[in-house]
Amino acid sequence: MSATADGVKYSPEWLVKHSNVSVEEKLDELRRLMGKAEGDPLRIVGVGAGAWGSVFVAMLQDTYGHLREKAVVRIWRRSGRSVDRATAEHLFEVINAREDVLRRLIRRCAYLKYVEGRLGDRILFADEILRDGFCLNMIDTPLCPLKVVTNLQEAVWDADIVVNGLPSTETRVVFEEISRYWRDRKTMPIIVSLSKGVEAELAPEPRIVTPTQMIQRATGAPVENILYLGGPNIASEIYNNEYANARLCGAEKWRKPMAKFLRQPHFIVWDNGDLVTHEVMGGLKNVYAIGAGMVAGLTNESATSKSVYFAHCTSEMIFITHLLAKEPEKLAGPLLADTYVTLLKGRNAWYGQKLANGELSLEMGDSIKGKGMIQGVSAVKAFYELLSEPSLSVKHPEEDRLIAPVQLCPILRILYSILIKREFPPQAILEALRDETMHDPRERIEIAQTHAFYKPFLLGQQQL
Numbered sequence: 065m066s067a068t069a070d071g072v073k074y075s076p077e078w079l080v081k082h083s084n085v086s087v088e089e090k091l092d093e094l095r096r097l098m099g100k101a102e103g104d105p106l107r108i109v110g111v112g113a114g115a116w117g118s119v120f121v122a123m124l125q126d127t128y129g130h131l132r133e134k135a136v137v138r139i140w141r142r143s144g145r146s147v148d149r150a151t152a153e154h155l156f157e158v159i160n161a162r163e164d165v166l167r168r169l170i171r172r173c174a175y176l177k178y179v180e181g182r183l184g185d186r187i188l189f190a191d192e193i194l195r196d197g198f199c200l201n202m203i204d205t206p207l208c209p210l211k212v213v214t215n216l217q218e219a220v221w222d223a224d225i226v227v228n229g230l231p232s233t234e235t236r237v238v239f240e241e242i243s244r245y246w247r248d249r250k251t252m253p254i255i256v257s258l259s260k261g262v263e264a265e266l267a268p269e270p271r272i273v274t275p276t277q278m279i280q281r282a283t284g285a286p287v288e289n290i291l292y293l294g295g296p297n298i299a300s301e302i303y304n305n306e307y308a309n310a311r312l313c314g315a316e317k318w319r320k321p322m323a324k325f326l327r328q329p330h331f332i333v334w335d336n337g338d339l340v341t342h343e344v345m346g347g348l349k350n351v352y353a354i355g356a357g358m359v360a361g362l363t364n365e366s367a368t369s370k371s372v373y374f375a376h377c378t379s380e381m382i383f384i385t386h387l388l389a390k391e392p393e394k395l396a397g398p399l400l401a402d403t404y405v406t407l408l409k410g411r412n413a414w415y416g417q418k419l420a421n422g423e424l425s426l427e428m429g430d431s432i433k434g435k436g437m438i439q440g441v442s443a444v445k446a447f448y449e450l451l452s453e454p455s456l457s458v459k460h461p462e463e464d465r466l467i468a469p470v471q472l473c474p475i476l477r478i479l480y481s482i483l484i485k486r487e488f489p490p491q492a493i494l495e496a497l498r499d500e501t502m503h504d505p506r507e508r509i510e511i512a513q514t515h516a517f518y519k520p521f522l523l524g525q526q527q528l
Contacts, residue, residue, distance in 0.1 A: 087127055091134055094325045098224055098254075106135045109223040111238065113141035113190070113212075114436045115299040115411075116258055117229015118199040122207040122303065124227075127328060129208075138211040139229075140219035145190035147200065151434070152181035152188055155203050165206045169196060172209070201436040205300040221245045223253045225322075228279065231437040232261025232347070235275045239282035252285040254318050256326075257292050260346035261439040264446035270453040271522050272388065272446065274343045276314075288315035291322060292343045293333070295398060296405040305330060311398050313339040334398065341385050341392040345399055348384060349406040350440035351447060352377035355479050356407035357416025358490045359497070372497055373475075374407065379505035380473045384447065386512040387456070387469060388522050412440035420490040426483065441483055448480040450522070461511050472508060474499070 095106055108128075110121035121139045128135040147155070156178050159165050169175040174196050180186035190200040191214050197207040213219040220226060220242050230238055235257075246252065259275035273281075276290045295310025302308050309332040312323040316337065323335040336342065356373060363369040378395055381403070385392040393399055407413055415438045418424040424432070430441040450456075451470035460467050470477060478496040481487045496502075 088131060088134070090325055091128055091131060094321055095134065097321050100224070103133070105133060106225070107223050108135060108137045108225045108227070109213075109219050110137075110139035110227040110229050111216075111220065111242070112229035112231075112234070113139055113194055113199060114229055114231070115199055115202040116297065117227065118194065118202070118207060118210070119205075119299040119303045120227055120229060120258060122197070122210060123328065123331065124326075125208055125210060136211075138213050138219060139194070140213050140216055141191050141194060143189065143191050143214035145200065147181065147188040147190060147193060148433075149184055151200070151203060152178070152184075155188075155193070155198060156182035158198075158204055158206065162206060165197075168209075172196070201434060202300055203434070205303055207303060216241060217245045226253050226255045228255060228257040228259055228275065230259055231439055232259045232263065232275045232278070233437060233439065233442055235259050236263075236278040236282060239279050243283045246283060252283070252289050254322060255279055255283075255285060255290045256312070256322065257290065258294075260294065260343075260350055261443050262344070262347040262446045263442075264450040266449065266453060270450055270455060272344070272450055274340075274347070276339065276343060288317045290314060291319055292339050292346070293326075294342050294346045294402055296401040298405065298409055302331060308332070309334065309398060309401075311336045311342060313337065313342045336393065338389070338393040340389045342399065344385055344388055345381065345395070345403065347439075347443045348381045348447065349403045350410070350412045350438075351443045351479065352381065352403075352440075352475065353406045353410050353412035354416035354419075354438075354440045354444070354483065355475055355493055357413035357418070358420040358482075358493045359416075360413070361417035361420030362491060362494055369494070369497070373493075374404075375505045376497065376502070377407070377475050378403065379508040380475055382509050383472060383512040384451070384469075387451075411435045412438055415440070416490070426486055444476070444479050445484050448476055448484070451476070456522075461507070472511070474502060 091106065098106070100106055108124055110117055118139065121137060125137040129137050159169060159178055169178065177186055177188065181188040191212050193200070194210055195212045197209050199207060228235060257275045257279060261275065263273040265271050265273055276292050279285065279290055280287060291312055291314035293310055293312050295308065297308050297310060307330050311334050312319055312326065313336045319335045323333045327333045355377065356370065359369050359373045382395050395403065414435065415424065415432065430438040432438060448470060451473065452468050454468060456469055457466035458469055474496055478493055482490055482492055
């Protein structure tokens with residue numbers, strides 16, 4: 065696939081001719097900033113091959129892959145993951161429905177193995193099909209062929225840019241291993257994290273740990289080298305030419321040049337300095353997306369019920385971010401759009417709807433075939449446990465007593481009871497919404513904005 069916009073495909077040559085800054089000029093500018101010598105290609109590596117991680121790397125391959133002497137794009141995923149028979153059969157149908165994909169596989173002498181996979185005469189593997197452009201979590205959306213590496217050391221040891229496409233639940237462990245391969249490096253790579261999720265630490269004092277913090281802890285990379293990219297992005301839609309935007313957050317040194325490098329006609333990347341709010345919101349939106357899916361499934365997609373839920377959950381998100389940042393970015397513009405699309409269509413909303421409809425059960429776990437890790441489940445647990453800590457107590461808005469912050473987050477509490485403690489069925493979320501004692505969401509927002517709730521130690525920051 066060539067770079068695209070508005071449903072029209074553009075070749076790299078077209079971009080060179082019509083862009084204010086050509087693809088090659090953008091690449092040359094970043095190479096210069098990173099001190100790359102002539103003949104030494106910029107090495108871009110994706111770590112993790114879920115849907116969004118694979119699409120992101122595929123977009124870079126589409127854009128810069130033809131400049132082989134100046135850039136090399138590859139992706140790491142674990143070997144050994146087999147493709148089951150039903151998925152192999154569906155994959156064969158996808159291939160034959162797309163003439164361009166079929167011709168490409170025939171030209172690469174790769175078609176026969178998919179015939180054998182459909183017949184059950186051969187076992188296909190996830191890393192094998194990714195080389196041909198098929199992500200196991202997104203079979204219906206063929207990508208461009210990718211250079212896949214299954215040895216982590218080989219993939220990352222000399223990388224200039226690392227794209228973290230891992231779930232937050234795997235980020236810490238994988239980057240601890242990566243750190244062993246970077247011990248002798250003189251300079252650290254730029255790391256762009258796509259991961260949306262959090263962990264909670266309750267001792268020696270309560271704090272939340274985001275994926276960029278996990279990476280920094282594991283590798284010792286300078287904070288200015290670690291960026292977070294978030295936005296209202298559904299992976300398959302972006303690769304199918306839908307116009308999208310995102311924000312790249314972090315320190316200014318690499319944030320601005322990397323935003324320019326990543327920007328494409330159909331994928332607009334802005335930059336923003338508030339990494340905390342954006343990354344925390346990236347984890348929070350997955351929490352509340354599960355509830356949004358439940359509400360949609362239980363009310364037959366009632367627009368009114370979904371709007372009531374949206375009002376309550378966004379007010380809780382605003383309240384929580386005021387605990388973590390002194391002046392958090394307002395839930396507006398791209399940040400609000402990211403929340404909206406995740407509640408509307410992301411995998412976490414899909415999971416909540418399937419639970420509500422009885423098509424999935426909690427006993428099946430939070431790693432779902434064809435979807436990957438449902439990160440909202442672990443995030444529910446992390447945020448609930450953190451906000452239940454007595455040491456974080458805040459003053460009750462109406463009574464002269466202290467309460468744990470979670471007491472002001474009824475939606476988070478019911479999600480914890482449904483998903484983690486398993487005390488109630490999904491239907492309980494509607495009962496929570498219809499509780500006559502529920503405060504107006506505006507009141508919760510006013511409390512967050514007018515009370516001194518900011519707890520800098522929650523993100524390992526020192527109180528000034």
